[in-house]
Amino acid sequence: MDEYIKPVITTQALRRMPYYIQQLRMLQNENIETVSAPKIAELLNLNEVQVRKDFAAVSSSKGKPKAGFSVTELITNMENLLGYNNAEEAVLVGAGSLAHAILTYEGFKTYGLKIVAAFDINSAYIGTEINGTKVISAEKISDLCRRMKVYIGIITVPASQAQIVCDQLVAGGVLAIWNFAPIRLSVPDHILVQNENLAASLAVLSKHLKEKMNYL
Amino acid sequence: MDEYIKPVITTQALRRMPYYIQQLRMLQNENIETVSAPKIAELLNLNEVQVRKDFAAVSSSKGKPKAGFSVTELITNMENLLGYNNAEEAVLVGAGSLAHAILTYEGFKTYGLKIVAAFDINSAYIGTEINGTKVISAEKISDLCRRMKVYIGIITVPASQAQIVCDQLVAGGVLAIWNFAPIRLSVPDHILVQNENLAASLAVLSKHLKEKMNYL
DNA sequence: ACAATATCAATATAAAAATACTGATAAAGT
DNA sequence: ACTTTATCAGTATTTTTATATTGATATTGT
Numbered sequence: 001m002d003e004y005i006k007p008v009i010t011t012q013a014l015r016r017m018p019y020y021i022q023q024l025r026m027l028q029n030e031n032i033e034t035v036s037a038p039k040i041a042e043l044l045n046l047n048e049v050q051v052r053k054d055f056a057a058v059s060s061s062k063g064k065p066k067a068g069f070s071v072t073e074l075i076t077n078m079e080n081l082l083g084y085n086n087a088e089e090a091v092l093v094g095a096g097s098l099a100h101a102i103l104t105y106e107g108f109k110t111y112g113l114k115i116v117a118a119f120d121i122n123s124a125y126i127g128t129e130i131n132g133t134k135v136i137s138a139e140k141i142s143d144l145c146r147r148m149k150v151y152i153g154i155i156t157v158p159a160s161q162a163q164i165v166c167d168q169l170v171a172g173g174v175l176a177i178w179n180f181a182p183i184r185l186s187v188p189d190h191i192l193v194q195n196e197n198l199a200a201s202l203a204v205l206s207k208h209l210k211e212k213m214n215y216l
Numbered sequence: 217m218d219e220y221i222k223p224v225i226t227t228q229a230l231r232r233m234p235y236y237i238q239q240l241r242m243l244q245n246e247n248i249e250t251v252s253a254p255k256i257a258e259l260l261n262l263n264e265v266q267v268r269k270d271f272a273a274v275s276s277s278k279g280k281p282k283a284g285f286s287v288t289e290l291i292t293n294m295e296n297l298l299g300y301n302n303a304e305e306a307v308l309v310g311a312g313s314l315a316h317a318i319l320t321y322e323g324f325k326t327y328g329l330k331i332v333a334a335f336d337i338n339s340a341y342i343g344t345e346i347n348g349t350k351v352i353s354a355e356k357i358s359d360l361c362r363r364m365k366v367y368i369g370i371i372t373v374p375a376s377q378a379q380i381v382c383d384q385l386v387a388g389g390v391l392a393i394w395n396f397a398p399i400r401l402s403v404p405d406h407i408l409v410q411n412e413n414l415a416a417s418l419a420v421l422s423k424h425l426k427e428k429m430n431y432l
Numbered sequence: 433a434c435a436a437t438a439t440c441a442a443t444a445t446a447a448a449a450a451t452a453c454t455g456a457t458a459a460a461g462t
Numbered sequence: 463a464c465t466t467t468a469t470c471a472g473t474a475t476t477t478t479t480a481t482a483t484t485g486a487t488a489t490t491g492t
Contacts, residue, residue: 018415097320101313176425194421199234209392
């Protein structure tokens, strides 16, 4: 017997979802009810087929020829997929300016992430609040994560301390780490690390720019 | 006749370079002269073959069996490739907390990026300095970019204003844009856009975490 | 009712990236 | 000198991702 195989959503498709959601919300505000894959592709500078496949992978119903997909339904499906509705709690380690930026960024609420505590080793910061989030001594990382059952940790400390912090988070039962430090963390197999390395992005940018300049 | 074909460095390899550089510098500090691909692979949790290919793609000399590659030479080659030595000038638009984090981040100097001016529309910011960089009225973007021959623009404004800012940068002759706003910019073909979307990274993280949680 | 058309779905192909395999070689040990 | 071994380089395979092609179908206009 044939089983129903839920389409696998690839990592790259996942990365495109927030763009789709953003665009679809804009259409929704204009009271547009249905949209076609080619239309979205045009708006976001993507390939038409790619968009259609992404939609097919998340959509609970099929697209209709000549009309396309239901805007509202796509939004709902994507938001559910990404968990925008049931916020996950996270802790943040490091209270520097990047941490500030992250804690100040209101967008995360929408994205289903709620930062419940920030840690730092600098006693000057401890006890203060950043945008409503308390800064706590880094000694308490493991303990607090375990007690609060927090599964996401965000690391914004300097490279030299990132691995130490990472180990503490893992000891506290954290399962996923969003790492802004420019090093590759070593973690047990079952821990998920998402690296956010500005240097890496910049490398791509400046190399490509350099190639471009050679033509001038 | 056979021409020498310089190995093409793929985008993904490029993204790995900063990690290599960082690791190699650490080895250099320990006065280690040569290193093998498997060793680096182990330190960075990468595949051995992948590392060797990346090294082969940038290295000006070959690796030696049993010894590996010259640490110093690899660093030099990679730094030259990424332009860490001859800094490119860039401007930043948007003086919010993310801009603060970027302007405060000392690392960019090392990475060959020099931010020469910051722009904002908020008159409260204009005229102030952030970590030594002056904040200038956003009206002057095009003009100043053109006069200073700046080719890199960094966008940290809210999504709603990103496209406007982008157009101004392009009008000012900027060729590469580093976009932190969560939208896809539309630009002429010859303009390079590198998107840095926190929502996209978070989407990957939380989806994978959710799958993980289903097993518990 | 019928033809034209935009769009879809499914399959096929291509491109990019990661990983595996195989034989060669320089250094180290016997 | 010979053998062993770690590592390399090159080629092959696999996986992932993107794009192209083909035929089907719902809607619109005649």
